[in-house]
Amino acid sequence: MITDNxxxxxxxxxxxxxxxxxxxxxEVAPSVDMSMMRARPPRYPPAMLRRGVQGEVMLRIxxxxxxxxxxxxxxKSSGHxxxxxxxxxxxxxxxxxxxxxxxxxxxxxxxxxxRFTLAD
Numbered sequence: 779m780i781t782d783n784x785x786x787x788x789x790x791x792x793x794x795x796x797x798x799x800x801x802x803x804x805e806v807a808p809s810v811d812m813s814m815m816r817a818r819p820p821r822y823p824p825a826m827l828r829r830g831v832q833g834e835v836m837l838r839i840x841x842x843x844x845x846x847x848x849x850x851x852x853x854k855s856s857g858h859x860x861x862x863x864x865x866x867x868x869x870x871x872x873x874x875x876x877x878x879x880x881x882x883x884x885x886x887x888x889x890x891x892x893r894f895t896l897a898d
Contacts, residue, residue: 808841808877808886820868822894823860830896833858835865837890841874843883853889865892 826833833856840849850869852862869890876883 805879806875806877808888809875810888810890811845811873811875814872814874818868818871820864820892820894823864826858826860826894827896831858832893832895833861834891834893835862837865837869837892839869839874839888839890840885841876841888842885843876845874845876845883847872847874848885856894861892861894864894868892 834854835852835856836854838851838853839847842848847869850866852866855862856865869892874888877886878884
């Protein structure tokens, strides 16, 4: 399911963690805090909006043990620099759920798709 916001930007929620079968230590990978992304969505670039252009950016974000983005990279470009830059700029203000291993937080990479779509 994709979560839409009024600006026409959709952010796919992270996959749910694997069920705990009680057969050993559990590890959960870093993930997106969806409430933060909805509160601070990327800005739809005005020039792209006027031209009716849509796109998707796949960000690769190194999430620190305290949930802050340490490094943000474009894993897959939208093909439009404006979308790529807007997604990266917004991600600097997002907070994430750090990875957890044996009850302790750890840093790790998270993939975050950001879609810029126009309402019909």
